[in-house]
Amino acid sequence: MRTSWADSVANADSSAVAVGASTSTTYANAADASAASAVAAPRPGRASYVPPHLRNRTASSEPPVPSPADGSSAAKLPPGPAALSGGNRWGGGPSRDMGRAGSVGGGQGTGGGWGSRSGGWDRREREVNPFANEDETTEAVFDGRDTTGINFDAYEDIPVETSGENVPPPVSTFSEIDLGDAVNENIRRCKYVKPTPVQRHAIPILLAGRDLMACAQTGSGKTAAFCFPIISWIMRGPPAERQRVSRTAYPSALILSPTRELSIQIHEETRKFSYQTGVRVVVAYGGAPINQQLRELERGVDILVATPGRLVDLLERARVSLQSIRYLALDEADRMLDMGFEPQIRRIVEQMDMPGRGQRQTMLFSATFPSEIQRLASDFLSNYIFLAVGRVGSSTDLIAQRVEFVLDSDKRSHLMDLLHAQEVNGAHGKQALTLVFVETKKGADSLEHWLCMNGFPATTIHGDRTQQERERALRAFKSGATPILVATDVAARGLDIPHVAHVINFDLPNDIDDYVHRIGRTGRAGKSGLATAFFNENNSSLARSLAELMQEANQEVPQWLSRYAVARSSYGGRNRRTGGARFGGRDFRRDSSSRSVGGGDYYGGSGYGGGAYGASSGYSGGYGNPGLSAWD
Numbered sequence: 128m129r130t131s132w133a134d135s136v137a138n139a140d141s142s143a144v145a146v147g148a149s150t151s152t153t154y155a156n157a158a159d160a161s162a163a164s165a166v167a168a169p170r171p172g173r174a175s176y177v178p179p180h181l182r183n184r185t186a187s188s189e190p191p192v193p194s195p196a197d198g199s200s201a202a203k204l205p206p207g208p209a210a211l212s213g214g215n216r217w218g219g220g221p222s223r224d225m226g227r228a229g230s231v232g233g234g235q236g237t238g239g240g241w242g243s244r245s246g247g248w249d250r251r252e253r254e255v256n257p258f259a260n261e262d263e264t265t266e267a268v269f270d271g272r273d274t275t276g277i278n279f280d281a282y283e284d285i286p287v288e289t290s291g292e293n294v295p296p297p298v299s300t301f302s303e304i305d306l307g308d309a310v311n312e313n314i315r316r317c318k319y320v321k322p323t324p325v326q327r328h329a330i331p332i333l334l335a336g337r338d339l340m341a342c343a344q345t346g347s348g349k350t351a352a353f354c355f356p357i358i359s360w361i362m363r364g365p366p367a368e369r370q371r372v373s374r375t376a377y378p379s380a381l382i383l384s385p386t387r388e389l390s391i392q393i394h395e396e397t398r399k400f401s402y403q404t405g406v407r408v409v410v411a412y413g414g415a416p417i418n419q420q421l422r423e424l425e426r427g428v429d430i431l432v433a434t435p436g437r438l439v440d441l442l443e444r445a446r447v448s449l450q451s452i453r454y455l456a457l458d459e460a461d462r463m464l465d466m467g468f469e470p471q472i473r474r475i476v477e478q479m480d481m482p483g484r485g486q487r488q489t490m491l492f493s494a495t496f497p498s499e500i501q502r503l504a505s506d507f508l509s510n511y512i513f514l515a516v517g518r519v520g521s522s523t524d525l526i527a528q529r530v531e532f533v534l535d536s537d538k539r540s541h542l543m544d545l546l547h548a549q550e551v552n553g554a555h556g557k558q559a560l561t562l563v564f565v566e567t568k569k570g571a572d573s574l575e576h577w578l579c580m581n582g583f584p585a586t587t588i589h590g591d592r593t594q595q596e597r598e599r600a601l602r603a604f605k606s607g608a609t610p611i612l613v614a615t616d617v618a619a620r621g622l623d624i625p626h627v628a629h630v631i632n633f634d635l636p637n638d639i640d641d642y643v644h645r646i647g648r649t650g651r652a653g654k655s656g657l658a659t660a661f662f663n664e665n666n667s668s669l670a671r672s673l674a675e676l677m678q679e680a681n682q683e684v685p686q687w688l689s690r691y692a693v694a695r696s697s698y699g700g701r702n703r704r705t706g707g708a709r710f711g712g713r714d715f716r717r718d719s720s721s722r723s724v725g726g727g728d729y730y731g732g733s734g735y736g737g738g739a740y741g742a743s744s745g746y747s748g749g750y751g752n753p754g755l756s757a758w759d
């Protein structure tokens with residue numbers, strides 16, 4: 128495999144520049160008043176992994192921890208999945224939570240006292256601190272720019288729509304939610320001051336044990352929205368049945384994501400959120416040696432973060448069983464259910480040993496949710512709530528979008544002009560990161576080479592690179608050692624890279640949702656960002672949806688683009704977004720027309736109808752063909 132020149136440079140540099148996974152210094156001063164440090168207790172001498180719900184177990188005669196007088200903690204807790212079904216749905220066997228610290232009399236089997244898990248943390252003292260060093264190093268490289276341009280209040284006025292039966296009310300603060308002391312402490316460590324809108328709505332819904340399909344803008348904190356409830360539930364939940372078949376791991380929660388890098392990132396985030404809770408998180412993804420992942424699994428796992436391909440491998444080897452799964456989260460759920468992935472997901476969810484819908488809690492999250500995919504997704508959900516924060520599939524107003532008409536033959540020189548201008552005016556700080564999206568893996572290699580030859584430090588990430596190369600490239604980019612990353616869609620979704628100032632769509636995607644995810648790599652967590660797209664005749668099928676999207680996001684639409692959009696419409700161009708300014712927080716269940724098979728979708732177009740999704744969208748190549756795909 129080729130090793131990129133830039134990577135070698137970056138590799139050398141990165142020994143001097145440690146990479147911070149996620150910096151949020153803007154949220155300094157965060158201190159949830161109710162947060163209190165979890166107290167580590169002496170470690171009992173146990174050799175094998177013990178799941179969190181059993182770790183505090185002492186003598187069965189231990190008195191229950193009394194409920195707080197003010198009724199906080201347990202009193203505030205809504206009934207969870209177990210309570211909803213009248214007890215332990217998963218365990219069938221004898222109750223194993225007797226004497227567990229935090230087990231409160233009168234609870235519904237779930238107990239309370241989330242913050243009182245005060246003993247028996249056999250692993251906590253050895254746990255590597257996932258917060259170590261991240262702020263100082265990254266901020267040193269980025270010149271403290273994280274403190275500028277923050278506008279988290281930008282999300283305040285965002286329209287929110289929920290549908291479904293008995294939707295639990297939203298909360299305004301983390302302390303209202305009472306996720307437990309240890310999680311609260313981690314929220315403080317993450318410097319999250321208050322929940323984002325999707326968190327305000329989704330967390331209470333999930334804590335109430337409800338299934339959820341949630342759609343919220345890129346960079347708006349969806350990861351924490353599903354991680355916090357999962358961690359809290361596992362900390363306090365009823366014991367899942369664990370048949371100790373040798374070497375088979377029985378996770379309680381499964382988080383699936385479409386790319387290796389995203390799974391790695393979710394794992395890192397989840398480790399932070401669950402630090403010192405005793406909840407053990409393991410990641411499994413393709414392209415990396417399986418033996419190490421097997422060893423990690425053998426040590427025990429509560430939350431398994433995985434890509435579908437590697438998970439199927441582990442299931443086939445009987446090294447993982449899904450029979451104890453109580454929480455299933457699909458991140459980038461619309462991608463997980465598109466043509467490339469759906470069969471694999473169905474196999475994992477419906478044909479292995481995972482409890483059926485209604486027997487587990489299922490949560491689907493994405494920034495885009497085409498109605499056709501919603502329809503498919505409903506197979507996995509039970510009496511679910513649909514939550515839309517912002518316009519479904521819209522970009523945030525925080526991202527300034529520009530579209531320029533550039534012929535293919537002029538793209539490179541135009542790119543160079545942009546990069547030079549960026550360098551000269553320093554508009555985005557001294558270490559602004561630029562992410563350049565191209566359509567093909569070959570195109571990515573060739574552009575990276577050309578940039579490097581012209582003195583621009585670039586690296587690349589795509590499906591033909593080894594996993595090691597991919598991770599090295601991403602590290603070099605994140606750290607600023609190689610501030611230009613040329614990428615295919617493998618980097619389009621979910622990646623949270625704090626200092627991306629500019630996303631350039633060198634080649635526009637065929638599908639507007641891909642555009643939404645790509646530009647969403649900038650303008651995250653309330654920060655502003657810039658997205659530039661090179662448009663020409665070859666992209667005319669995207670003109671209408673692009674113009675509408677820009678309009679919705681209060682961006683100036685060039686007249687020439689409007690003309691393309693109109694021309695496209697009059698030729699009956701397919702467009703999923705002809706709903707225009709209509710609020711996209713729409714549950715497909717409420718749109719009777721969307722029920723007809725092959726009919727128009729919510730957006731008024733027919734792009735998704737009759738299976739057009741995927742086939743017409745460029746997914747058919749890279750994503751649709753698992754053999755060629757990096758999506759494993």
Ligand SMILES: Nc1ncnc2c1ncn2[C@@H]1O[C@H](COP(=O)(O)OP(=O)(O)OP(=O)(O)O)[C@@H](O)[C@H]1O
Nearest residue numbers: 319321322323345346347348349350494621623652
């Ligand atoms: N309550 C909060 N306060 C401050 N920052 C937050 C909060 N919640 C999340 N963040 C930060 O916001 C950033 C974006 O979060 P996240 O990656 O979960 O977004 P997302 O909605 O999943 O985006 P995408 O759709 O691109 O996957 C992260 O850096 C995260 O640490």
